[in-house]
Amino acid sequence: xxxxxxxxxxxxxxxSVEQQVNPRLRGKPVAVIGSSNRTVIVTRSYEARKFxxxxxxxxGEAKRLxxxxxxxxxxxxxxxxxxxxxxxxxxRFTPEVEIYSVDEAFLDVTTTHHLFGGPGSIGCAxxxxxxxxxxxxxxxxxxxxxxxxxxxxxxSKPDGLRWVRDDEVPALLEDLPVEELWGIASGTRRRLEALxxxxxxxxxxxxxxxxxxxxxxxxxxxxxxxxxLCNRSLLVRPEDPxxxxxxxxxxxxxxxxxxxxxxxxxxxxxxxxRARKYRFIGRRVTxxxxxxxxxxxxxxxxxxxxxxxxxxxxxxxxxTLDSIRLKDRVRLLGVSLSELVRDPxxxxxxxxxxxxxxxxxxxxxINDRFGDFKITWGAYLSQIEVPSVIAPAWKPxxxxxxxxxxxxxxxxx
Amino acid sequence: MHVGDTISxxxxxxxxxxxxxxxxxxxxxxxEVKEVTYTWRAREGQREIYHFSVSDGRALYELxxxxxxxxxxxxxxxx
Numbered sequence: 001x002x003x004x005x006x007x008x009x010x011x012x013x014x015x016s017v018e019q020q021v022n023p024r025l026r027g028k029p030v031a032v033i034g035s036s037n038r039t040v041i042v043t044r045s046y047e048a049r050k051f052x053x054x055x056x057x058x059x060g061e062a063k064r065l066x067x068x069x070x071x072x073x074x075x076x077x078x079x080x081x082x083x084x085x086x087x088x089x090x091x092r093f094t095p096e097v098e099i100y101s102v103d104e105a106f107l108d109v110t111t112t113h114h115l116f117g118g119p120g121s122i123g124c125a126x127x128x129x130x131x132x133x134x135x136x137x138x139x140x141x142x143x144x145x146x147x148x149x150x151x152x153x154x155x156s157k158p159d160g161l162r163w164v165r166d167d168e169v170p171a172l173l174e175d176l177p178v179e180e181l182w183g184i185a186s187g188t189r190r191r192l193e194a195l196x197x198x199x200x201x202x203x204x205x206x207x208x209x210x211x212x213x214x215x216x217x218x219x220x221x222x223x224x225x226x227x228x229l230c231n232r233s234l235l236v237r238p239e240d241p242x243x244x245x246x247x248x249x250x251x252x253x254x255x256x257x258x259x260x261x262x263x264x265x266x267x268x269x270x271x272x273x274r275a276r277k278y279r280f281i282g283r284r285v286t287x288x289x290x291x292x293x294x295x296x297x298x299x300x301x302x303x304x305x306x307x308x309x310x311x312x313x314x315x316x317x318x319x320t321l322d323s324i325r326l327k328d329r330v331r332l333l334g335v336s337l338s339e340l341v342r343d344p345x346x347x348x349x350x351x352x353x354x355x356x357x358x359x360x361x362x363x364x365x366i367n368d369r370f371g372d373f374k375i376t377w378g379a380y381l382s383q384i385e386v387p388s389v390i391a392p393a394w395k396p397x398x399x400x401x402x403x404x405x406x407x408x409x410x411x412x413x
Numbered sequence: 414m415h416v417g418d419t420i421s422x423x424x425x426x427x428x429x430x431x432x433x434x435x436x437x438x439x440x441x442x443x444x445e446v447k448e449v450t451y452t453w454r455a456r457e458g459q460r461e462i463y464h465f466s467v468s469d470g471r472a473l474y475e476l477x478x479x480x481x482x483x484x485x486x487x488x489x490x491x492x
C-alpha cells in the first residue's frame with residue numbers, strides 16, 4: 001500500500017509569530033535576530049525576503065538591502081510553546097507524527113485519512129486549526145514519502161496546500177533542479193553538475209554505477225532520490241541521542257583563562273544536568289573551540305567510566321584545554337558528552353562519589369522546582385548571561401527539549 | 414506605573430488553555446482589552462507562567478499570570 005505523508009511547514013515561523021503578536025509589524029519587512037550584539041538574521045518575513053534579506057546575514061548587511069527592515073529580538077518561549085501546541089494539532093489526525101524541527105513536522109496518515117475525508121481534508125483542517133489558534137500560516141505538502149512531501153511543501157510556500165500522488169511524481173521531478181531535493185546541498189549539486197546532471201529527471205536516469213563511482217555508498221540513494229523514492233520511516237518515538245552538548249558564542253571574544261574556565265563550568269553543568277534529567281551517562285567528552293576567524297576545532301577525551309556528573313565533565317574539558325595552546329582569543333566554546341548509555345542508577349561504593357551524586361540530586365531538585373540556575377556553582381556567579389539561542393532541532397519532548405530562557409528585549413527599529 | 418507591576422485583572426476562563434484577559438487595572442487606571450494577539454506558556458521550575466500579548470487599541474501590553482503565586486503582572490509595554 002502506498003503511504004501518504006503530510007509535511008507541515010510553518011511559513012517564516014518566528015517572524016510570523018512576531019507579526020501576529022504585534023499588529024504594527026504585520027505587512028512590514030521583519031527580521032528576527034538574537035539578543036547578543038554579534039547576532040545575525042535568524043529568520044525574516046516574506047516582506048523582507050522580497051528585498052533579498054537572507055538568514056545568516058548580519059544586521060548591517062540586511063539593513064543595507066532593506067532600510068525599512070524592523071528587527072525583533074526572538075522570544076524562544078513563544079516558539080517552543082507554539083511548537084508543542086502544534087504537535088497536539090497534528091496528533092488529532094494520526095498518532096504517527098514526527099516533529100522534525102521546531103517549525104516542521106511529518107504526519108503519516110496512510111491508515112487514518114479515511115476517517116477525516118482524505119489527505120487533502122486533513123491538510124485543510126491542519127491549516128485551519130493553526131490559523132484559528134495562532135493566526136499564522138503553514139504550508140502542507142502531501143506525497144507518497146517524506147522526500148516528496150517535503151519537496152511539495154517547499155515549492156508550495158507560502159500558505160500552500162498541494163497533494164502529489166504516486167503517478168504524478170515523475171512529471172513533477174522531470175525538470176526540477178536537483179538542489180530542490182531535500183538533502184542535496186550546493187557541494188553535491190556541483191559534483192552532479194560535473195557529471196552533466198542538473199535535473200531530478202536526469203538524476204533518476206543516471207546509471208547507478210556512475211553515481212556509485214562518484215559518490216560511493218550514497219550513489220544509490222541519490223539515484224532513488226532522482227526517482228522520487230525514499231523509504232525512510234517517520235521517527236515517531238525519539239531515538240536515544242548519540243550525544244548531549246551545548247555551545248555558546250560568547251558575548252565578546254575571550255582570552256582570559258579564568259573566564260574561559262567559568263564558561264566551561266557553565267556549559268558542563270548544562271550538559272550534565274540534561275544528561276541527568278534524561279538519565280543518560282556518557283564516556284567521551286568533547287571540547288569545541290572557535291576562534292574569531294571562525295576556525296573551529298574539537299578535541300575529545302575518553303573517561304575511565306561513564307558519568308553525568310558536572311565536575312567529571314568539567315575536569316575532562318579542563319584537561320583537554322590544558323593540552324591545547326590557544327592561538328587566539330575564543331569566540332565560541334562547546335562541551336558535549338557522547339558514547340551515551342542509559343544510566344543504570346548504579347550506587348557508587350566510593351564515599352566521595354555518593355556525596356557528589358547527592359549534591360547533584362539536591363541541586364537538580366531545587367532547579368526543577370524553582371527554575372534553571374536558581375542554585376548554581378559559585379565559580380560562574382559572575383557570568384552575566386546564559387545562552388539563549390534555540391537550536392532548529394528543538395523538539396517538544398525528549399532530550400532535545402532544552403529549556404531556553406529569554407532575555408527581555410523590546411523591538412528595535 | 415511601571416513595567417513589572419502586579420495588576421488586577423478580569424479574565425474569562427474558557428475551554429482548556431483559553432484564558433482571556435478582558436480588562437485590567439494598572440495603578441488605578443482601567444484598560445479594556447480589545448485584542449489578545451498571542452498567548453503562550455512558559456515554565457519557571459514547577460510554576461507555569463501564562464503570557465498574553467494584548468492591545469487596548471493604543472498600546473501593546475504583555476501580561477503574565479503566574480500559576481504559582483496567582484498574580485498578574487505587566488511584563489512588557491510597547492506604546
